[in-house]
Amino acid sequence: MVIGIVIILRVPMAAPGLFFLLLLNMPETTVLIPSYNGAKYIQSALQSVLSQKYTDYEILIIDDGSTDNTEELVKTLDNKRIRYYKNESNMGIVASLNRGLDLAKGKYIARMDADDLMLGDRLQSQVDFLEKNKNYGMVGCWYHTIDENGWIIHTRKTLTDHDTLRMSLIFRNQFAHSSVTMRTEIARKLRYDPEFQYCEDHDLWIRFSEVCKVTNLSILGLSYRWYSDNSCNRHQRDLKIRVLSLLSRELEKLDIIHSVEELKLHAAICFGLAGPFLSEAIKKEGLDQWICKILNSPVLNKRYGAKWLNDFHKKINDLFF
Known part of the structure; x- marks a missing residue:
């Protein structure tokens, strides 16, 4: 008679998840870049990300129905880290960002715009901070504002203390959108709100600050490009109307x-x-x-x-x- 012995191994719940992450080669961070007719600067923006010393990332581009040669320029880079998706029509920044949240593979989402530049070791610094500080859900950094030619207009050394930031968000946005890295899990739960298009980031940071700690690192990690064709510049009237609605909501709370x-x-x-x-x-x-x-x-x-x-x-x- 042959006696069979069955050995049951009890594997910790975290192990299968880790195994599949390794198997699928999932990136730790998704650099999310929405773009609409961003051909003029998008290659410079992408090169600034690809120049980071930190390498455990993908670049996720959501093209919001561009009519220029953005797609052609992205494909000339021929980089396996870049994933490119194009909306069938122009859906707006909020819809594009939320599509990016759904498609992101990373544990973290680092925001960038197609006309900005990533500086220094921003990704490594922000990921290291979030890895070491589990009670923080998002982190920004200091930044330069530059003109269309790349000349520095001024340098913004943003606040770093969570309580002061949360309080100050009642008065004014305290984060450059393109400077922020956030936990994907929290971002997907909160999502960008279409009611606050053009100030969707200000609204999201307020809601982040209500469920976890937020901060800016004292490093220069971004050059934010401000020029006449900048999206915020082109939609100043709509932006101000929506900001007033946002501020009124916060005062009511x-x-x-x-x-x-x-x-x-x-x-x-x-x-x-x-x-x-x-x-x-x-x-x-x-x-x-x-x-x-x-x-x-x-x-x-x-x-x-x-x-x-x-x-x-x-x-x-x-x-x-």
Whole structure:
């Protein structure tokens, strides 16, 4: 008689997942680049990513129905890391970004635009930070603003403290969209909201800050290109309308009842118009009263405490004006 012996191996649940990741050669990071008629700069943008020392990534391009030669230029690079998808029609930035979230293979999604440049060791630095700090869901970095010829207009050293960032997002966007790397799992749950097209990033960062910590690294990791044909520049009116809607929503979440005039004051802070466009009297009385009204919110006092809010109040001139 032959006696068969069956040995059952109990494999930890994480092991099969790890095995299939290795089997499929899944990248750790997806560099997500939406593009619409971005032929002028897209090769420079891609080369700046391909020059990174960090190599465990794919580049996912979502072409939003371009009518220029973007596709041809991308294919001339002939790089296996690049995955190119083209929408059948122009669907808009939010739809393209959400398609990218669905197609991304990486554990992390690093955002880039087709006219920007990635600098330094941005990917390695941001991935290392997220690997070591599990309570953080997204991380940006400092950046240059450059013109269409690549000349530096100014350098933005963005805030780094989570609490200050979360509070400041009520007033103004604190992250360059193209500078951010985020956890794919969280980004897919939150997604970009089409209601806030053109300020979809500001809305997403606010919602990120509500479910996890966020920060900017004190490194220069991006050159953000600002010029007449820039998407935000071309859609300034729509952008401002949607930002006003976003700011009003946030004030309502804080139980801050606000008039149209108060919302205008808040918009002046958001768009950096308080300094040059408001009279000294309005700044001294109207803005001060409005800021005090915000900082007296019971919701904010419960979240931060009176002392923290008082310290934040002292920083407001430096932060926003």
